[in-house]
Amino acid sequence: MTRASLVSRRHFLGTTATAAAGATLLTRAPCALGQQVRELNVWHTEVEAQTVKTIQDTSIAEFERKFPGFKVKQQALGWGDLNTKLLASLAAGSPPDLTHLNPFMTASLYVKNLLKPMDELVRALGENDIHEATLKLQYFDGKYYGVTHAMGATYFCERRDLREKKGLKPPETFEDMLKLCAALTEDGRYAVQMPGEKLYMGFVHPAEWLAANGGSWVDTKTWRPQLNSKAMLDSLEYVQKLNRFMPAGWSGQKYLDTLAALSTGKIAMAHLSGARTIGYIERYAPESMRDPEHFQPLLRPRGPAGPRGISALDGENWAVFTQSKYPNEAFEFLRLFYKKEHYMAYCHSVPIHLSPIFKSMLNDPEYLSHPRIKKWKSWHDVMINGLRANRFLPIGFSRPEDNLLPFLAELDGSSIVADMVVEVMVGQKAPKAEADRAQRRAEELLTQLGHKRWS
Amino acid sequence: MRKNAVAGWLLLAPSLLLLGGLVVFPVLYNAWLSLFDKHAFLPVQRFVGLGHYVYFAHDEEFWNSFGHGLVYAGATLVLQLAVGIPTALLLNEGFRGRNLLRGVVLFPYVIPTIVAVILWKWLLNDSYGLVNHLLVASGLARAPLAWLGKDYIMLSLVVTSVWQFFPFVVVTYLARLQTIPPELYEAATVDGAGAWGRFRHVTLPQTRSVLFVIILLRSIWMFTKFDTVWLMAGDGGVSRYIRTLPVYAYARSFTYLQAGMGAALAVIMFVMLIVATAVYFRVFERQEALS
Secondary structure, eight states, rough: HHHHHHHHHHHHHHHHHHHHHHHHHHHHHHHHHHHHHHEEEEEOOOOOOHHHHHHEEEEIIIHHHHHHTEEEEEEOOOOOHHHHHHHHHHHTOOOOEEEEEOOOHHHHHHTTBBBBBHHHHHHOOOOGOOOHHHHHHTTTTTOOOEEEBBBBEEEEEHHHHHHHHTOOOOBBBBHHHHHHHHHHBBBTOOOEOOOHHHIIIIIHHHHHHTTTTTSSSSTTOOOOOOTSHHHHHHHHHHHHHHHHOOTTTTGGGGGHHHHHHHTTSSSEEEEEEEHHHHHHHHHHHHHOOSTTTTEEHHHHHHHTSSSSSSEEEOOEEEOOTOSSSSSHHHHHHHHTTTTHHHHHHHHSSHHHHHHHHOOOHOOOHHHHSHHHHHHTTTHHHHHHHHHHTTTTEEESSSSSGGGGOHHHHHHHHHHHHHHHOOOOOOOTOOOOHHHHHHHHHHHHHHHHHHOOOOO | HHHHHHHHHHHHHHHHHIIIIIIIIIHHHHHHTTEEESSSSSSSSEEOHHHHHHHHHHHHHHHHHHHHHHHHHHHHHHHHHHHHHHHHHHHHHOTTTTTHHHHHHHHHHHOOOHHHHHHHHHHTTTTTTTTHHHHTTTOOOOSSOOOSSSTHHHHHHHHHHHHHHHHHHHHHHHHHTTTTOOHHHHHHHHOOOOHHIIIIIIIIHHHHHHHHHHHHHHHHHHTTTTTHHHHHHTSGGGGGGGGGHHHHHHHHHTSOOBBBHHHHHHHHHEEEEEEEHHHHHHHEEEEEEEO
């Protein structure tokens, strides 16, 4: 080893150390620069381009004018993406400052002390004016922990003209629905198609079936799962029969595929629909049929033991985390979001799908004057009538008190219900055996999660 | 000498730090995590020892997923070899347009998985897919087949995966084929060997070691494949029929929110692969010795 090579190595190590120190300093530099503009991170589930633009042009623009040191960064994410991303951000200890949450996730986060109360905001918005269907969904121990951004009913979307041609009335019961489906399945067209995503066929719809048949996810007192209850077994028998009237590959297709199939005449009813369907109809249905005379919402039928059919009410709530960096500013942002002109523009960005949570606005002539609401008024009316008749429950709820269950997100995530439904419907397995298997798995899950209250 | 040693260690330090931080630590942390009942995103945990492993030994979902994984890895491996080796042999021959064809064959392997899966799902869609259109138009099927439904989803997944990954076999095998001395083939021809004889007595023995590597790598990669399987069915209803162990491990961690259980599944897969690899090495070594 020569001296020259030793010096060279030292020189190399010295240079490396200097470069490393320089790099460290450089990486720190953007932090220092970033301190000048603070970022308010807002995540939501309204992914339509016009909605994103409306939020940007209204609430965000005014917020940034009022709080010059702040920049609002909005991220629009689909449901599934939101849940996964939220969990990851919570695990990392850096959640967004303000976010949408599904009501079935809120209790789970509340019991873990992750949410900030927002009573002051709710009162400022007008507690009495917020529709009862949403007001107390995030109300725990006398405090509000969320406020719904907007509400949109879900239902079947039917080809009304086809049903009327058959001389049939809208179905009231599971039996009526099966008769209607039998009548509408003909000439290579299927009567109905359910979306294949787990969230829908394995959580949202089973909750509706239970609710429409006098059942519930769990026993009210003991929280013991009720997946093999009479209410669920009746429902499984119903959907097993319903499967006959659905395209064979439905379990591999998605929600938007069902809307495309409906618009193009491949099916007579989409099992899951909201006012967003109107957009599909206006784009893909034959021009002469783009109207409510051909496409109409249909509320869910009831089971043999249920008083009324129940549909899921789509309406995430805003939430502020205890770990949020700028909670006060998040609340300020919400005040601006619900400011009448901003909120009106927001609701008009996808009319009817984003129906206002304020009772005063639901019948406000200004709100109703939007051309799409005027044209598709019967869709708006179905929702108003459904609200009046208590035909809606939040997504994934089998009864109103399910907002207190801190494990619905895990039950949805587990695939237990989805596996049961797909085996019964697609696999044509015996409902009782599959329900018993699901019951066993659900009991195991709740025990593992520490929610077992039964003996 | 000591100074040299210190300098050597200093130079190695960045790599060791990276390896330690990005490979060794996660593996050890994962093994440690598997002994706890740990919530996926909350600092809530309870020591359960080997409880998760005992649970999975009796868990029907685990065995279903294991079975799906074996079927998927086995079928895709055999088909990748069945398609890849003849293609490599063909591309080793001299003919017009060979270079272009070599580039085209690589195409499925270089496009992102998400693109490959979306493409195949579009082709196989039972409402508007090209495959069903062609089948019905040609009279081979009376009605569209539900390629993405319960009965055919595994087949669709296998076809997609084989299409996407067989170029790896082609490229690796072709590289070895090009290094076989032509004299060996000439000698075999002089000895009266036909095409099959030359393949059996020259090509196969010469490519034995590369085949060993191909089979080893592809079986490990297919058994642990997550993205293609996940993208094919997500966590939709039909995913039940193709749920493999990596997908089940993901679900336990990020949808059941049971990080400890997900970690235990990862450890189980790791051990399975180590054992399978060791057995495979042993068998190969024994056969090498015999030959």
